[in-house]
Amino acid sequence: MCIRDRISSVDHIIIAVKNLDQAIIDYEKILGITPCWKGKHNELGTENALFNFENTYLELLSPCDAGPGTELINSLLAKKGDHLAGIALGTKNIEHVEEVLNNDGYGVEISSGKATSERDGKIRRWKNIFLPNTLSRELFIFIIEHTEGSLQKYKNQDASKVKKLDHVVINTQDADNFISIYRDIYKIRLALDTTIEHWKRRMLFFRTNATTIEVIEQKDKKESADELWGLAWAVESIEEAHERLINKNIDVTPIKKGLKKGTLVATIKSHTCNVPTLLIEHIQ
8 A cells, every 4th residue: 555545535524413313404504415324333422414415425423322422422412512612634555554553653543433324224444533632633533444334425416516525625734744744744745835925924825635735824813722624515506506505594605706816705604503504516
């Protein structure tokens, strides 16, 4: 395995929610699709619903029974309520990642996970590496490799519905340290390191599996910790998506040109479980 393949994808994004059924209803409206999976992590005491896309999937995660997962999610919900809570970074060889990280002195270990489908009892299994704060930068970020079972493949012929995750936004006070981890340790490609004059902010763009991790340096932040901030969802036709959302009584701003040349954007202002959310169409 080539060293540059330590992290191969943004495997999935996690939104922590108190009421899973209501969050499913809200995200069905936003995304225009239904969950491909609804199930439980019996050993963790949590339940979830998954929405699959071309390049990743979204997990709505909620506490349901006693267990270590419920303790974690409840602690996150107590601090922030419903919010963008975590990122799972995908790998094709988690044993290699464990070896490399431990050779560098990080002391990680592989754990196993399992989920059972509420619909048909099917089981999915995976392996995780939960990262120390020096590598996660105190965010809920972990590494995953799926070992058994799969999600229903994404199928969408409707231009108004979300087709993929365009980017996830993280705020940081230390862009250089972020680079030292994501580029130099995880080996995720740093596609751009620039300063946006309009905002007077340094921005980093890490790219993998047709997804961008967009990092915004904010040295004037009062909080010292990094923050998972928002999501941008790509659609084929933002006009059709905008009309669909309006018809579902979703509060959405008028369509405008995006900061990036060749894009059109609109901001979704309701039903997002407190996650800043952008719709984007690439027109070039």
